[in-house]
Amino acid sequence: MHEISLVQGLLGQLHDIAGQHKTTRILKVTMVIGPLSGVVVDSFKFGFDILTKEDALVKDAKLEIIIPEVTYRCSNCQGVQKTAGERPHECAECGDNLLIAEEGNDLILQQVEME
Ligand SMILES: [Zn+2]
Numbered sequence: 001m002h003e004i005s006l007v008q009g010l011l012g013q014l015h016d017i018a019g020q021h022k023t024t025r026i027l028k029v030t031m032v033i034g035p036l037s038g039v040v041v042d043s044f045k046f047g048f049d050i051l052t053k054e055d056a057l058v059k060d061a062k063l064e065i066i067i068p069e070v071t072y073r074c075s076n077c078q079g080v081q082k083t084a085g086e087r088p089h090e091c092a093e094c095g096d097n098l099l100i101a102e103e104g105n106d107l108i109l110q111q112v113e114m115e
Helices: 001-019 041-053
Strands: 028-033 062-066 070-075 082-085 101-102 108-113
Touching: 001 028, 001 041, 001 108, 028 041, 041 062
Parallel strands: 028 062
Antiparallel strands: 028 108, 070 082, 070 101
16 A cells, blocks of 8 residues: 555654654644545545554554645636535536646645644
């Protein structure tokens, strides 16, 4: 599962941050996961649950996931739709089905709350 290695990368980052701030406990982690990032949110949560269990630094950390909206721009009329859900099949204005996604593939560690 691809998400496990992403969580491992995240934990590495958290240890670096904790070292910089000389803290031994992280309470909450907020991630932004774009709907087009290819990351399966449930798998990410699952990986986080498993990998944090044996890691004293993040054992009790809560994971919050924010899924941002993606802007889809119609290549025909430039009409714009925004959604955090499934990709729209066609333009709401003209019905054209060539929509271009703008952003939405981010995976960002947005916030870390420490003790
Ligand atoms: Zn259109």
